[in-house]
Amino acid sequence: MTIDADLLAYYAKVATAFPELPADAGPIAIRRQFQDVAREFAAPRPAGVDVEDTVLPLDGRTLRARVYRPAGARKPLPLVVYLHGGGWVVGDLDTHDLMVARFAADSHCAVVSVDYRMAPEHPFPVPVEDALDALLWLAEHRSRLGFATNRLGVAGDSAGGHLAAVAARAANDRVAGLVTAQLLIYPVARCRFEGGSFTANAEGPGLSTDEMRFYWAQFLTAEPPADDDVRAFPLAQSYDRTPAQALIVAAAYDPLYDDAHEFARFLEANGGRTEVIDAHDMTHGFGRIQAHSKAATAWMKKTSARFGELLHAAR
DSSP states (O other): OOOOOOHHHHHHHHHHHHHOTTOOOOOHHHHHHHHHHHTTTTTOOOOOOEEEEEEEEEEEEEEEEEEETTTTOOOOOOOOOOOOOOOTTTOOOTTTTTHHHHHHHHHHHHEEEEEOOTTTTTTTTTHHHHHHHHHHHHHHTTHHHOOSSOOEEEEEEEEEHHHHHHHHHHHHHHTOOOEEEEESSSSOOOOSSSSSSHHTTTOOOSOHHHHHHHHHHHTOOSSOTTOOOOTTTTSOOOOOOOOOOOEEEEESSSSHHHHHHHHHHHHHHHTOOOOEEEEEEETTTTTTTGOOOHHHHHHHHHHHHHHHHHHHHEE
């Protein structure tokens, strides 16, 4: 198989419109260009999704968030807390707006996208703490906010997938079974950069191994965590409780392809039920740019619909 032609055409357009940043570009410049590219190539939200901006009043800080609800729902829907990707450094509510809106529509779930604080200004453990506290706050206030109270999902892409898995684990350690299901879209699982997909897909497109090395360095800018700290390294220790059911998406042309499969094996070894969707013609980040590829749209529609089935079926 080869990379989807529509994705390759999209990357060519981006390269023409946005010259490559210099090798010494810092995180702020990288973040700004990521936002500019997303804005330049943005597509409209799908019809039939109601969207509302809000804030989450957490302990000692507030976080911006965006609520997506399929229009016309006759009863409270399951809630999914969404954490965007971007290497814990780039990305925000707007760069992932279309992805989350389509996810809400295709899963038939209410989704709250959380604008957690990012490195290097807020390195580990701040993004992890924001993800967990946002998840716990939303879980506690589900009834008042009009969400179903018997099912709760957490989802994320790339570094957001890392945060989703870490938050789901910590939440269920506090309250057994609180998180019903987790969706991990091409997640970050391991701080490594050699061998397997890190070598085979080292140059991207979508993400390079060197970029992943850079993002990890920004995330761990402060005092490094211990090697067995599962908040940073989610595969470092076995689970104390059975993991929440997981749907994991792997992109074949992604340095993190092996991470996705390793995450699946780890969850299964800890007694979790896991399904993997292997997107054989996709690159890292395809969910965020699905408007530019019919194949990417189809993969994400399949993913969203399946996660909705898992969450709606759970009781």
